[in-house]
Amino acid sequence: MRAILGIEVDGESFGAELGHEAVESVLYYIPDTDENAGIFAALAKHPFPRVRERVAEKRNLDQETLMKLAEDTDPRVVASVAYSEGFKEEASLDQLKKIMEREDEQTLSNIIAYCGSFSKISVDEIAQAIKDLNIQNPYVLLQAANSYDMPTNFIEELTEHPDASVSSAAKEQLNNR
Numbered sequence: 149m150r151a152i153l154g155i156e157v158d159g160e161s162f163g164a165e166l167g168h169e170a171v172e173s174v175l176y177y178i179p180d181t182d183e184n185a186g187i188f189a190a191l192a193k194h195p196f197p198r199v200r201e202r203v204a205e206k207r208n209l210d211q212e213t214l215m216k217l218a219e220d221t222d223p224r225v226v227a228s229v230a231y232s233e234g235f236k237e238e239a240s241l242d243q244l245k246k247i248m249e250r251e252d253e254q255t256l257s258n259i260i261a262y263c264g265s266f267s268k269i270s271v272d273e274i275a276q277a278i279k280d281l282n283i284q285n286p287y288v289l290l291q292a293a294n295s296y297d298m299p300t301n302f303i304e305e306l307t308e309h310p311d312a313s314v315s316s317a318a319k320e321q322l323n324n325r
Contacts (some may be wrong), residue, residue, distance in 0.1 A: 168196035197222035204228035223252040264297035275302040286311040293317035
């Protein structure tokens, strides 16, 4: 993929090819508007994962681009998608489960941290998906135990977890409710 930066000065156009670091940097400054959704869709195909990660942070992505990024092979890209407002508004339970199956720690932490923000998925469904997928990563379960949004019955189950940090956090969470 070639990325060309175009500049027009006094009616004369100039262009310079940008490497992946420059594209990543410039992407930060491209206004996050509907008018630039096409640029974001094109850059979502960039071979460098950090460029795709930066694209995933944008709000003005069409659904096709957003879901393509949700299936990315790089876990940092998927973690950014799971954190994004657009994904939280559009994701179905099946799409979320597909992402959760990868058991990437950062992605799961983002999902748990914002479990109450999903428009089409309830916190009960997210808690059930964690159980169904048999996610046992203590770091992730600690995030769930500390989540005020997670259902009480799920937190109660975590009080019996063999990891002392998880069970202790779950007990403390129940005491604070």
